[in-house]
Amino acid sequence: MPHLEFPVAPEEVGTSPTQFDELQPYFLNEEIWEDVTYRVCETLCVLSSKARCSAILRVQLLPEPFDASVKELTAICKVGWGREHAQRVKKEAELCRDKLSHLQVTDEGVTRVSVMEDCGQSLHVPLVECSPTFRYLACGMLVEVHKAGVIHNSFTERNVVVSVINSGPNKGEHVPVLVGFGEATEHQCPLNGNIQANGLRPERSDIMCDEIYYACMDSDFWRPAYIKVLDTEVPIAHATSVESLVQHAGYSNSNEMLKRRALLEARRAFSAHRD
Ligand SMILES: [Zn+2]
Incomplete structure (x- = not known):
């Protein structure tokens, strides 16, 4: 010993x-x-x-x-x-x-x-600014912690440490390690199943667990499920064209001024969505 x-x-x-x-x-x-x-x-x-x-x-x-x-x-x-x-x-x-x-x-x-x-240094940038792989790993790690029966209660950049893999095929890659369990408590996670990286953003009620849901939201773990055109949210499935967005947002038959604004907004949202 x-x-x-x-x-x-x-x-x-x-x-x-x-x-x-x-x-x-x-x-x-x-x-x-x-x-x-x-x-x-x-x-x-x-x-x-x-x-x-x-x-x-x-x-x-x-x-x-x-x-x-x-x-x-x-x-x-x-x-x-x-x-x-x-x-x-x-x-x-x-x-x-x-x-x-x-x-x-x-x-x-x-x-x-x-x-x-000693796993490495804390994150110096917001998690949302890290690479998609790093963000997915960080959220996945939090889910593993929950599945092990623990809620972290302080999932912030300060407690995500960047570790460098020293050997093997992924040598040199940066991976997150979760530290700082001072506020952690036992937890029976209501999340049933897994979270899907880059999948469509689920509802809060689909995930059931606040810590996991908000960690994923804050780190852009999911793709948005809706596109907003003026005041209307259009399901992403209808984002096939600018015209489709305007139509499903219900502005096709609006007056000329409103329709023009909806078209402008839809064009901007559509090109952002394609990027
Ligand atoms: Zn949980």
Whole structure:
């Protein structure tokens, strides 16, 4: 079983710590951890921090005592100090361990630390501006989390990390990894079946689950099911021509002025639809 040495003094996190607590971790994705004691020897980046409450850190882990045959690792540590915050970290870690199995946790006393594999950097642009493949993967990943019985409750760019595939046929490709399960809770997802990337946008009532529905809406996961011509929504199936749009929007027999406006609008909508 690997162990973890974490700085004793919270104020030393972010500097070069000198004294360490030895914590008893249970690591789940065993393939990246060796059966040694890892020491948090340096904080590379404070990803978020609430003074003396909690922090998320990118840290450098070295085997202690030093062992050249053991790979040093960078990892994400989530730390909670004091009963309330420690409990929160523990709950998050247990939820991920039990339901999602990709997060590791260590705990002792009132300092709880969860240690995750370092997957990459958070998204710096809105998800909707990412490539279609990346957006589809991100939403698909959220659906998998729900199917595993967990609602994330904070599906935002901050919690979508960009990871680069290191080997295999897709080497070099960017894929999303969902992190930040601090607000997550158990969830029985009412979504029955799957979501179809680039399919026609379903109704909210077809999806049933708000988190999935709005995540997909916000990231343009679906194609619009309707085209708006002035005040009327026309089902996309009728978007075969500008004239068809005008006709199905009910402006064919309108007065000259209204018909002209509908035609202009339909022309603009039709060319946007074809693009
Ligand atoms: Zn759900």
